[in-house]
Amino acid sequence: MSVETLEQKIAKQEERLKQLKAQKQAVIAREKKKISDQQRKDDTRRKILLGSLMLKKMEDDAEKTKILADLNEYLKEDRDRKLFNF
Structure with missing residues (x-):
């Protein structure tokens, strides 16, 4: 195997790692939003x-x-007091 082929494989795996990290962040963000919405x-x-x-x-x-x-x-606020006719 040549060095160039290995470099291409490394680059491909690094790109895949980037994609997986982005997917992980998206999952985490969805979970946080779900928790926040429920709260x-x-x-x-x-x-x-x-x-x-x-x-x-x-x-x-x-x-x-x-x-x-x-x-x-x-x-404390007049606009709130007006709601209750104070």
Whole structure:
């Protein structure tokens, strides 16, 4: 086997290695995105469930007054306050 043939084989294998590394990076990126998407979905679900609980509790007038007072204290921005007619 000549040196030139060996160099060609090395170059071919190096190119293949580059391709495999790129594939690995793509797989890692997809997995990270999948995890991130699931975390965002879980966070949204928690917020919906907590909001549902608060709405259920607000059916009682005493609880409603307390919750709205807490919310009024919590909200800092006028645009948020407007959502709740504060």
